[in-house]
Amino acid sequence: MPHDDTVGPTRGGPTRVFAFRFDPPFRLPLALLGIRPETARVELGPDKLAVVFGPWRLHTARSNVTGVELSGPYRWWRAIGPHLSLADAGVTFGSSVAAGVCVRFAAPVPALAPGLWLRHPAATLTVADPEGLRDALRPWPAG
Structure with a gap:
């Protein structure tokens, strides 16, 4: 199964899709x-970042991303499934303990619960190609 596909064009360019890695x-x-x-993916367009993780969703403007770094490996009880970090209120969408990407936001975003009361300053995503997602989220070099 390919881990990164380009799907239909959006305003300003194509949307890249990153599949989650699923440990057996x-x-x-x-x-x-x-x-x-088939119900878990990260969609990265020129103007948006969207995460679908079963019934959970995270949507934000790409300009809201302020940092991205590789992370892992993880302990399974802290990474598998949807998780809320009690330390920093970050969200984890985890399907693997091997590796992932931590994405930080300028303005916290909703993901685990609808409404405005629970927002997350960061999201950890265990995609099949963490390096590819990290590189795709980094700003373009100047010049």
Whole structure:
């Protein structure tokens, strides 16, 4: 299965799709939550970042991304499924313990609960190609 595809054009360019990496031991428990390879992806367009993780969603403007770094490996009980970090209120959408990308936001975004009361300053995403997502989220070099 390809980990990065380009899909239909959007204003300003194509949208890149990054699939989540699914470790075999966690496929069934995640599927019970509605999280399967066909229902989990990161969509990165010229103006937007969207994460679909089963029934959970995160949407923000690409300009809201202020930092991105590789992270992992993780302990399974802290990374698998949707998680809220009690330390910094970040959200994790995890389907693998191997590696992921931590994306930081200028303005915190909703993801785990609807409404305005729970917003996250960062999101950790365990995509199949963490380096590719990191590189795609970095600003273009000047010149």
